[in-house]
Amino acid sequence: MITSRDVARLAGVSQPTVSRALRDDPKVSEATKQRVREAATALGYAPNAIGRALSVGRSTRVGLVVTDLENQFYAHVIAPMHQELERLGHELVLITESSEAAPVAEHVLAHGLCGVVLATTTVDSVLPTRLRDRGVPFVYFNRTALAVPADSVTVDPERGVRDLLADVVGQGHRRIGAIFGPRNTSTGEQREQVVRAVLDEYGIALAHRDVRHGPFDFRAGHEGAHALLDGDDPPTAVLCANDVVALGALNAAAELGVAVPGDVSVAGFDDLPTSSWALVRLSTVAYDLDAMSREAARLLVRRVDDPHAEPVRAVYPTRYIARATVAAPRA
Numbered sequence: 001m002i003t004s005r006d007v008a009r010l011a012g013v014s015q016p017t018v019s020r021a022l023r024d025d026p027k028v029s030e031a032t033k034q035r036v037r038e039a040a041t042a043l044g045y046a047p048n049a050i051g052r053a054l055s056v057g058r059s060t061r062v063g064l065v066v067t068d069l070e071n072q073f074y075a076h077v078i079a080p081m082h083q084e085l086e087r088l089g090h091e092l093v094l095i096t097e098s099s100e101a102a103p104v105a106e107h108v109l110a111h112g113l114c115g116v117v118l119a120t121t122t123v124d125s126v127l128p129t130r131l132r133d134r135g136v137p138f139v140y141f142n143r144t145a146l147a148v149p150a151d152s153v154t155v156d157p158e159r160g161v162r163d164l165l166a167d168v169v170g171q172g173h174r175r176i177g178a179i180f181g182p183r184n185t186s187t188g189e190q191r192e193q194v195v196r197a198v199l200d201e202y203g204i205a206l207a208h209r210d211v212r213h214g215p216f217d218f219r220a221g222h223e224g225a226h227a228l229l230d231g232d233d234p235p236t237a238v239l240c241a242n243d244v245v246a247l248g249a250l251n252a253a254a255e256l257g258v259a260v261p262g263d264v265s266v267a268g269f270d271d272l273p274t275s276s277w278a279l280v281r282l283s284t285v286a287y288d289l290d291a292m293s294r295e296a297a298r299l300l301v302r303r304v305d306d307p308h309a310e311p312v313r314a315v316y317p318t319r320y321i322a323r324a325t326v327a328a329p330r331a
Contacts, residue, residue: 002043004019011036012035017036018036021036061093061113062085062093063111064078064081064119065121066094069094069096071217076272076293077141077289078092080290080293080294081296105134105136115137115139115300116131116139116300122182122185132150138151139296139303141153141292143185143186150311151299151302151313154316155315155318156317157285158194158318160319161285161318165202167283167326168265168326172328172329175233177211177238178192178195179213179214179238181216181241188241191241191269210228210235212227212228216241220245220248221240221252224248225250225266226255229252234258237329238264241269242268242269244272245268246269246284247274247282250280253266262327267282267284267326282323284320284321286318287318287319292316
């Protein structure tokens with residue numbers, strides 16, 4: 001097996017210099033780094049993550065905590081986050097959060113992770129408290145929990161929602177329904193508040209019978225749309241908590257023989273790649289998910305390097321993308 005000693009011999013440097021060069025240590029000259037990299041490539045040497053963690057006195061492994069690996073939203077988060085962490089000399093590890101916060105916190109400690117990105121935290125979760133008490137750095141991603149201040153990367157939905165509702169109301173919709181996200185998440189709560197506030201400016205109130213809440217998943221959209229549309233007097237537009245929920249709503253409409261946008265308009269939030277497909281063409285609120293994912297990686301590495309730095313709140317703007325699922329209601 002090729003070791004760092006072999007690389008050191010070929011490059012003509014010491015073994016500690018090999019370790020520092022491969023970590024991109026600024027104290028090592030660029031010429032030496034290049035020589036070490038060429039030697040490592042020639043020998044097919046890849047530094048062992050555990051050995052590297054021992055040599056530098058800390059782990060370089062970062063956890064991404066999620067609850068639903070089947071949700072396509074996270075598939076579009078993982079790649080850019082992994083790429084940015086790799087660029088910064090860290091590795092990404094996926095952790096599936098259960099209903100119990102303690103096992104997740106212990107998992108983080110047991111596997112020697114240097115920090116975690118919390119992507120599915122609820123407002124009442126005790127996981128941030130457990131991580132803080134154990135001295136584990138973390139960053140909120142697309143969620144926050146007020147009990148424990150920390151670095152966060154979130155979205156401001158207002159601009160995008162305002163433009164979406166300007167389109168929906170401008171097209172003539174007055175009976176509007178909604179499938180909102182879970183009430184115990186900052187994301188779901190904020191999006192609902194903005195939707196209600198903007199509709200109130202138009203003098204439109206959401207009727208209780210036209211509102212559903214559920215997880216940010218396909219099933220919530222599917223079941224919610226069935227309940228809203230399978231009746232004698234359905235709403236003419238349905239606003240969905242995110243694109244995955246909207247896909248569920250579109251499928252329910254197709255099953256019920258309800259034309260979109262002829263009989264009902266449907267809108268989402270997130271602008272996942274699927275939403276722009278020719279078969280879908282979902283009108284939705286967009287933001288830069290790739291940039292958000294990379295920023296979360298950078299903030300966590302910064303927190304690991306400087307545990308006492310002031311928390312950073314990175315907030316990304318939104319915009320409305322009008323496609324084919326919003327149109328004027330039939331007379």
